[in-house]
Amino acid sequence: MSTLEDCVLVVDDEFLIAETLSIQIRDMGLTVCGTAATAADAIAMAKAQRPRLVLMDMRLKGAGDGVDAALAIHESVGSKVIFITASREPATLERINMDHPAAILYKPVFGRQLQTVVRDVWAAAAQDAAG
Amino acid sequence: MTISDWLLDPSGLTPHGFCLSWLPGLIWLHAGSDAVIGLSYFSIPLTLAWFVRRRNDLAYRWVGHLFVAFILACGLTHVLSIMTLWVPAYGAEGVVKAVTALLSVATAAMLWPVVPRVLALPTPGQLSRLNVELTRTIQEQERTAALLRESEARVLAANSELERRVAARTAELSAANAQLTEVLAERAAALEALANSEAEYRASFEAAAVGKVQVNPETGRLLRVNNAFARMLGYAPADLAGQVDWRALLWAEDRAAEGVEFARLMSGEANDYVRELRFRRRDGSPVWGRVSATLVRKASARLPPLLLAVVEDIDTMHKTALALKESETRLRLAAEGAKLGVWEMDLARGLCWVDRRTAAMTGGTLPAETWFSLDGPEYAAWADWIHPDDREERAGGLRLLQMGAAELVQMQYRVRRADGGLDSPGDAPGDAGEHRAPWIWLSHRSAIVARDPVTWTPTRATGVLIDVTERAEAEAALRVAKADLEQVVVERTAALKQRDLLLREVYHRVKNNLQVIDGLVMMQSLQLSDPEARQALMGLRSRVYALGLVHQQLMTSPDLETFDIAPFLEELASNILQSGAEVGITLDLDLCPLIVNLDFAIPLGLLVTELITNSLKHAFPNGTGTITLSMRRRDEGGVLLVVADDGDGGAHLMESGAAKNGAAEGRTGGYRRGLGGAIVKGLVAQLDGTIAMRFDTGTRADIILPTPVAAP
Incomplete structure (x- = not known):
């Protein structure tokens, strides 16, 4: 697998949520390489930017959901994906697990939850890249 | 001159026609008349001869024969008269006339003496009168004969009846005699045995399984009792013999009635005394016993008479009978209360018995409380009352029972409603509401109650019949209601699913909105430099989070x-x-x-x-x-x-x-x-x-x- 960039792609169709997540990522000293609101945009940006990590919302605007986008990105780019979903329904979780996500966060994501999870996943990803 | 010349032409005479001058008129008058007379005279004797031949019972037949001969001869004279018209056969004519004359004279002569004799013969009128009289006489004679025979038969019958009676009486007498002999022999043997083995008697008295008591009838005091009697009342024999009055052992309520019977025995009015009555046990409880007592008068008048009593313990039997009666009463009450009809079947004899309620259920087709044949018309008519669709099930159940293949069968079938309804199930009109179904449902349970001990085939079965129409109809209504309810449940479930979907959507949106608010607050706080203000916004975010978490939990709960x-x-x-x-x-x-x-x-x-x-x-x-x-x-x-x-x-x-x-x-x-x-x-x-x-x-x-x- 080719090398990945040290940046994070944020995918959420709600501008404010995407923005909040971006702020928190930047607070941690990481780079946000872009935000996408649809599955197609997300795949295209991931292919272009090759981010190490993707924060993926489940419900997206337009055709396809977060799992579709995550599967495609996983296949073509190999980024780690953290799902952020407002739904805890078994059907949704089953679908998310198809992609073997690095982590799942449930909205509302609060306080240090995001930082903790992102830090752990980032470390694992960096170790993979080094290995 | 030859004889033929003499006869036909004796003297060269002229024929008679000559005398008539050959006048044709005269000639043919004579010839015709003679011909007619001659033929008539031939005809008359022919008929006469025929008559005489047929009536062979006629008296004086020879007179008839004479008449025949002389009339024939007369006829012949007239033929010769015709002949002499043309042929001078006067000789022949004379001969014939002579013969005729002879016959006539003979006839005439003989008729005279005959007439009075013929007159003496009875006329047909007289004969028929005579006949009637004769017939009457014969009938009378026959009647007399019949009476005679009848009385003879009666006498015979009376005789044989008498003989039979004599035989029967003789047999009876000889039987009685034999019996008497036997009894006498027995009595003699018994007396002998009694006399010879008093010890043996005592042993049998003591060891008998039934209670035995000897009482002095004058004082009422118990003389001897055996173990069985004492045990029955909870005493030792020594407690009773010579100590207690017989009447004291009786249950108080039975004592008075018993006294009357006892008096009859004592006075010799009654020979034996058999009663079922209660004794009083030592512990005060009653016990039922059957007393058979006899008064023995000793042959030697100096000894007082003795009362011998055998007392059987029938307490269990009596109580069982009471319990049985009670349970029968209970059963009858139950049957009445539950509106049960009762059947009895005598399978061995092919008979059936039903109670009144069953008879009513069958619309009176089956007679109540009497035995009738299973092959009879009543049973066949009853089979017609059963719904055609259910006949096979019922017949199959009864077959199982009759063959003994099942101890108990339970059937449910429809029969025509006794108080009317319609003739066939197909007739049910569309006007529901008031309409009553023409069939009632019967539940029929039958069980074998007795079997032949050798072949083990069932001999008796009993059954109960219940009208379960109301239950069956209620069940049907329930089924309909249940189906309706299920439909409602299906609809409700669909509505609930719809509601769940909506709720999830609402929760989802609420959470998303809370996330948005959290983002807004966070971005706002980044703009603030005052730490207290930032702290306040942080508190706000905690509260928002609590709200969000509640919705998250709600979404995972099964009922939302x-x-x-x-x-x-x-x-x-x-x-x-x-x-x-x-x-x-x-x-x-x-x-x-x-x-x-x-x-x-x-x-x-x-x-x-x-x-x-x-x-x-x-x-x-x-x-x-x-x-x-x-x-x-x-x-x-x-x-x-x-x-x-x-x-x-x-x-x-x-x-x-x-x-x-x-x-x-x-x-x-x-x-x-x-x-x-x-x-x-x-x-x-x-x-x-x-x-x-x-x-x-x-x-x-x-x-x-x-x-x-x-x-x-």
Whole structure:
């Protein structure tokens, strides 16, 4: 697998949520390489930017959901994906697990939850890249 | 001259025609008349001869024959008269006339003496009168004969009856004689045995299984009793013999009636005495016994008579009979109460018996309380009452029973309603409502009650019949209602699914919105430089988070309305601690499961958020310590929630402000002012609870809440 960039792609169709997540990522000293609101945009940006990590919302605007986008990105780019979903329904979780996500966060994501999870996943990803 | 010449032409005479001058008129007159007379004279004797031949019973037949001969001869004279008209055969004519004359004379002569004799012959009239008289005589004779025969038969019958009676009487007499002989022999033998073996008798008296008693009939005193009798009454023989009066052993109520019978025996009016009566046991309880007593008068008149009694213990038998009677009564009451019809079947003889109720159910087709044949017309008519579709099931069940293949069969079938209804099931018209079904449902249970001991084929079966129409109709109605209900359930389920979908959507949106609000607050706080203001916004975010977490829990609950608050509180507390800056603070959780709904969870979540946030904010100046969160059900009802910390109770905050008022009074855990305190008070009130704050060792809030309605 080719090398990945040290940046994070944020995918959420709600501008404010995407923005909040971006702020928190930047607070941690990481780079946000872009935000996408649809599955197609997300795949295209991931292919272009090759981010190490993707924060993926489940419900997206337009055709396809977060799992579709995550599967495609996983296949073509190999980024780690953290799902952020407002739904805890078994059907949704089953679908998310198809992609073997690095982590799942449930909205509302609060306080240090995001930082903790992102830090752990980032470390694992960096170790993979080094290995 | 030859004889023929003499006869035909004796003297060369001229024919007679010559005398008539050959006048044709005269010639033919003579010839015709003679011809007619001659033919007539031939005809008359022919008929006469025929008559005489046929009537062979005629008297004087020879007179007839004479008439025949002389008339024939006359006829011949006339033929010769014709002949002499042309041929002078006067000789022949004369001969013929002579013959005729002879015959005539003879006839004439003979007729005279005959006439009186013929006159003496009876006429047909006389004969028929005679005949009638004769017939009558014969009939009379026959009647007499018949009477004679009849009386003869009667005599015979009487005779044989007499003989039969004599024979029967003889047989009876000889039987009686034989019996008498036998009895006499027995008596003799018995007397002999009695006389010869008094010891043996005593042994049999003592050892008998039935009670035996000897009583002095004059005093009523018991002379001897055996073991069986004493045991029956709960005594030892020695307690009774010579000690007790016979009557004293009887049950008081039976004593009086018994006395009368006993008197009859004593007076010789009755020879034996057999009664079932109660004795009184030693323990005072009654026992039924059958007493057979005889009065023995001793041959030697000096000895007093003796009363011998055999007493059988029939207590069990009697009580069994009573119990049986009682159980029969109970059974009958049950049958009446349950409106059961009863059947009896004598399978061995092919007979059937039904009670009145069954007969009524069969519309009177079967006769009540009498035995009738299973092959008879009543039973066949009854079979016609059964619904065609159910006949096979019923017949099959009865066959099983009759063959003995099943001990008990249960059948349910329809029969025509006794009080009318319609002729066939197909006739049911469309006018429901008032319409009664033409069939009633019968439940029929039959069981074998007796079998042939050798072949083991069933000989007797009994059965009960219940009209279960109401039940069957109710079941049908129930089935319809159930189907309706199922339809309603299906519809409701669909509606619920729709509602669930909507609810999930709403919760989803609420959470998303809360996330958006959180983002807005966060972005706002980034714009602020005042740490107090940032702190305030941080508190706002905690509260928003509590709201979001409630909705998250709701979405995972199966009914979308209730969930267990324990894991919720755990997650809430952990997240508040994680979002704080301090890392040295631990959480001690002890939460019981408690099912709650949205209305309980939101204020409680906010309450816990406020309390924990407050502790984090005020209790730990050193950044280390423990926050305890516990919840349990109180024995006296309600739920106790405790939020406590082991911090300094906010003492470090009040050093400047309230120091002079004394530590105990001033320590308020930071609740005296600010939004937090107001929220806590308001939320506790909303939950209909009470709160008690203590600040002696750290800050401790004891909140008592009524058990939520959703909690089971």
